[in-house]
Amino acid sequence: MGDVGDMGDVGVAASRADAPTPTPPLPPSPTPEEADRMRAEVVAGLQRPQKELSPKWFYDQRGSELFEEITRLPEYYPTRSERALLTAFAPEWIAELRPASLVELGAGAADKTRILLDGIQAASPGATYVPVDISAEFLESAAEGLREDYPELEIQPLVADMAERIRLPESLPRPAVFALLGSTIGNFRPGAAVALLARTRAAMRDGDRFLLGADLDKDVDVLEAAYNDAAGITAAFNLNVLHVLNRELDADFDVAAFRHRAFYDRAKQRIEMHLVARRPVTATIPGAGTFAFAEGETVRTEISCKYDRAMIEGMFAGAGLLLEGWVDGPDHVHRFALAVGRLS
Numbered sequence: 001m002g003d004v005g006d007m008g009d010v011g012v013a014a015s016r017a018d019a020p021t022p023t024p025p026l027p028p029s030p031t032p033e034e035a036d037r038m039r040a041e042v043v044a045g046l047q048r049p050q051k052e053l054s055p056k057w058f059y060d061q062r063g064s065e066l067f068e069e070i071t072r073l074p075e076y077y078p079t080r081s082e083r084a085l086l087t088a089f090a091p092e093w094i095a096e097l098r099p100a101s102l103v104e105l106g107a108g109a110a111d112k113t114r115i116l117l118d119g120i121q122a123a124s125p126g127a128t129y130v131p132v133d134i135s136a137e138f139l140e141s142a143a144e145g146l147r148e149d150y151p152e153l154e155i156q157p158l159v160a161d162m163a164e165r166i167r168l169p170e171s172l173p174r175p176a177v178f179a180l181l182g183s184t185i186g187n188f189r190p191g192a193a194v195a196l197l198a199r200t201r202a203a204m205r206d207g208d209r210f211l212l213g214a215d216l217d218k219d220v221d222v223l224e225a226a227y228n229d230a231a232g233i234t235a236a237f238n239l240n241v242l243h244v245l246n247r248e249l250d251a252d253f254d255v256a257a258f259r260h261r262a263f264y265d266r267a268k269q270r271i272e273m274h275l276v277a278r279r280p281v282t283a284t285i286p287g288a289g290t291f292a293f294a295e296g297e298t299v300r301t302e303i304s305c306k307y308d309r310a311m312i313e314g315m316f317a318g319a320g321l322l323l324e325g326w327v328d329g330p331d332h333v334h335r336f337a338l339a340v341g342r343l344s
Contacts, residue, residue, distance in 0.1 A: 035248065035249065038057075038248060038249065039249055039285060039287060039288055041054060042054075042057070042245060042249065042285065042288075043285065043288045043289075046291050046299070050298075050300055051291075051293075051297070051298070051299040051300070052299060052300040052301070053241055053245075053299055053300075053301050055187055055241075055301060055302040056134055056161060056163070057241050057244050057245065058237060058238075058240060058241050058244070058301070058302075059133075059134050059135045059138075060135065060240070060243075060244050060247075061135065061137050061138055062240055062243070063135075063237060063240045063241070063244065064108065064109075064135045064138040065138075066233060066236055066237040066240060067108070067237060068108065068109050068111070069233050070229070070233050070234055070237060071111070071182075073229045073231065073233060073234075074229075075225045075226050075228075075229045075230070076226050076229065077222070077226060077334035077336075078182065078183055078213075078215050078226070078334075078336060079111075079112065079182070080334070081329070081331060081334045081335075081336035082112060082181060082182065082183075082213045082336050082338070083112050083115070084329060084331070085213075085327055085328075085329050085336060085337070085338050086112055086115040086116070086338070087115055088327075088329070089327045089338060090115050090116055090119055091115075091118070091119045093119075093325075093340075094116060094119030094120055094123055094177075095119060095122075095123050097175065097177070097209060098123045098124050098175075099120060099123075099124060099127065099175050099176060099177045099209075100124055100127050100128065100173035100174055100175060100176065101127055101128040101129070101130065101172050101173045101174070101175075101176040101177070102116060102117070102120055102127070102128070102129045102130070102176070102177045102179060103130045103132065103168060103172070103176055103177070103178045103179070103203075104129070104130070104131050104132060104178075104179045104180075104181070105132050105162045105166075105178070105179065105180045105184070105200070106132070106133060106134075106162060106180065106181075106182065106184045107131030107132060107133045107139065107142070107157075108133060108135075108138075108142070108182075109138075109142050110131055110142055110146060112181060112182075113129075113131075113179070113181070114149075116177070116179065117129060117146070117150055117153065120153065121150055121152050121153055125152045126152060126153070126154065127153055127154070127173065128153070128154040128155075128156060128169075128172065128173055129146070129150070129153050129154070129155050129156070130156050130157070130158055130168065130169065130172070131143065131146075131155070131157050131158070132157075132158045132159075132160050132162060132166060133157075133159065133160075134159070134160070134161050134162075135159075136159040139157045139159060140157060142157075143155050143157040156169060162180075162184075162196065163188075163192070163196065165199060166199070166203070168203055174205055174207060174208065175205075175207035175208050175209070176204070176205070176208045176209075177208070177209050177210075177211055178200050178203070178204060178208065178209070178210045178211070179210075179211040179212075179213075180196075180200070180210075180211070180212050180213070181211070181212075181213040182213055183213055183214050183215035183304065183336070184213075185197075185212060185214060185305075185315075186214070186215055186270070186303070186304040186305040186306065186307070187302060187303065187304060187305075188305075189303070189305075190305075190315070193305070193315055194315050194318040194319050195319075197210075197315060197316065197318075197319030197321060197341075198318075198319040198320060200319075201319050201320045201321050201343065204343055205343075206343060208342070208343070209324070209340055209341065209342055210321060210340065210341040210342070211338065211339075211340055212312070212338070212339045212340075212341065213336070213337075213338055214307045214312055214336070214337050214338075214339060215304070215306050215307065215335075215336055216306060216307055216308060216328065216335035216336060216337055217269055217306040217307065217308055217335070218306070218333070218334070218335050219333070220264045220266070222333060222334065223264045223271060223306065224262065224263060224264050224271070226271075227262035227271050227273060227304070228260075228262050232260075234260065234262065234273075235259070235260035238260045238262075238273055238275060238301055238302075239255055239258060239260060239275065241275075241301055242255045242258065242275070243255060245285070249285050249286070249288075250285075250286050251283055251284065251285045251286070252283055252284050253283040254281055254283070256278075257277060257278050257279060257281040257293075258275040258276060258277055258278065258281075258299075259275070259276050259278055260273070260274075260275065260276075261273070261274045261275075261276050261298065262274070268305075269305060269306050269307075270303045270304060270305040270306060271302075271303065271304040271306070272300060272302070272303050273300070273301050273302040273303075273304075274298035274299060274300050274301065275298065275299045275301055276296060276297070276298050277293040277294065277295055277296060277297045277298070278295070279295050280292070280293070280294055280295050281293050307337075309326060309328075309337070312326075312337070312339050316339070316341045316344075317344070320343070320344055321341035321342065321343065321344055322341060322342055322343070322344035323339060323340070323341055324340045324341060324342045325338075325339070325340035326338070326339055326340075
């Protein structure tokens with residue numbers, strides 16, 4: 001799902017049940033240092049001419065659950081399109097590559113990843129899976145389920161923000177596949193996206209591969225419907241960021257004073273998600289001050305860039321990767337692609 005610009009942060013995670021589930025326990029409170037850093041980032045975003053919040057703040061336990069629910073909505077085609085491509089492409093590719101490990105950035109529930117893990121467990125028993133995500137409580141829950149389903153794999157969850165340098169296990173078996181699925185790359189502006197790919201490339205060795213899922217440009221109506229679902233799940237996901245700020249920073253955002261808006265910016269080739277003030281409203285963040293929002297003023301919470309092959313190839317080249325493979329499937333309405341890169 002969104003844009004962070006110089007903030008450059010994104011995390012993706014989630015868990016979802018179709019039926020109501022008990023309220024999960026609250027996650028551990030941030031350390032004073034973590035709270036100070038979060039406060040500084042939030043304040044910097046709210047002081048910009050176009051107020052914005054990093055989409056990484058979406059992903060507490062509740063936000064992760066809502067996002068996973070989004071992936072199952074009829075309007076939200078990316079998950080279905082990517083799953084179809086992985087099902088058709090991945091088994092043969094994994095059998096040929098025989099990777100000894102899989103590192104997945106923004107792993108979330110690792111639902112689609114099971115297609116890769118099925119092939120890895122068959123081709124390379126004893127291989128290692130390192131799911132990387134920003135939501136600690138959700139990540140560990142997902143890892144427990146994976147350990148039960150893939151007893152022959154070594155599951156090593158890693159809590160980290162992919163917008164920063166990630167410290168992987170030094171003993172990571174090779175060759176490795178590094179995966180960034182779900183078009184999470186679209187949540188970064190072009191420069192930040194190339195920087196993320198370059199950091200990933202720096203962790204790769206000869207024989208490793210990078211697998212990217214990327215949403216392609218398409219009809220505006222299809223795009224906007226995917227981020228404005230009839231059930232209101234995306235709206236709840238967007239508004240959840242204010243609940244996170246209220247809990248983690250003891251802020252007093254009136255969540256009911258804001259509404260969800262998502263639209264496609266054709267010139268920038270990206271979806272933007274915003275929170276729109278329904279009326280003049282203020283919010284106080286202890287230690288940072290009070291922020292005023294005029295009626296109709298927006299806070300940008302996410303972007304989701306859409307691509308074509310030339311754009312992906314250019315980003316790969318800028319990061320020191322060579323586009324080795326491209327699969328985009330026959331669905332021209334819900335166009336999506338898998339791109340494979342190697343060291344150039």
